[in-house]
Amino acid sequence: MAFGLWEVGAGLGQYLSDIDRARMATQGVPPLSYEAGLELFAAGLRTDRPSVVPVHIDTAALRSRTDEVPALLRGLAPAPRRAAAAVEIPxxxxxxxxxxxxxxxxxxxxxxxxxxxxxxxxxxxxxxxxxxxxxxxxxxxxxxxxxxxxxxxxxxxxxx
Known part of the structure; x- marks a missing residue:
């Protein structure tokens, strides 16, 4: 299992500041609560898949990002379709x-x-x-x- 960040401060996540955690949440990848992490762990044990990625994705936050959505997450928050002739001015x-x-x-x-x-x-x-x-x-x-x-x-x- 390739877990996402847990909010309990274990693993590499313990070195992140509150600002780092807030930044990750606004970018669509908030930390897992302890309860959610355990539930996802149990679900991962029940599957026959060779690998699982227990992580919480906030699709609304992912869609509202001002930068490009990471390639692995694009299918969860596809970019809106635009007319071919339209030019977006920031x-x-x-x-x-x-x-x-x-x-x-x-x-x-x-x-x-x-x-x-x-x-x-x-x-x-x-x-x-x-x-x-x-x-x-x-x-x-x-x-x-x-x-x-x-x-x-x-x-x-x-x-x-």
Whole structure:
């Protein structure tokens, strides 16, 4: 059995922070409760399949992701069909353009810095951009590979 993350803090999951767990839940893969894990373990023992993956998938959260759904989960949350001629314009792209038009170079740099700091604060679970020093290295701020990927996806969404 290839179990998903349990919420009881066992295995590799014990090293995840509350922010990491919340990020996984918003991406459609919340941790298993102890009770659900035991139920899935018992169900896995009753099957004749050579391997099972006891994991909880939140399909609504999976469909609402702003990044690409991982290949193994795409069948659970297929992308909506679009007309071939339709071009999707990211919602944040026009807004960012409007904010930057007419600003000086220095003002543009400050506006983009504040945008990035805001996204960093959101990804790391901070309530304010003040917690994100613009000169602090990502690792020092608490970034890991999952947080960096989420930040990339958020910046792609808001900048188009």
């Amino acid at each position: 919602a944040g792209a026009g807004e960012l353009e409007r904010r930057l038009v007419g600003l000086t170079v220095g003002e543009r740099l400050r506006a983009v810095l504040e945008l990035v700091r805001g996204e960093v604060a959101g990804v790391l679970g901070h309530s304010s951009v003040e917690a994100v020093g613009p000169e602090r290295p990502f690792r020092e701020l608490g970034f890991d590979s999952l947080a960096a990927t989420e930040l990339r996806n958020q910046l792609n969404r808001v900048t188009g």
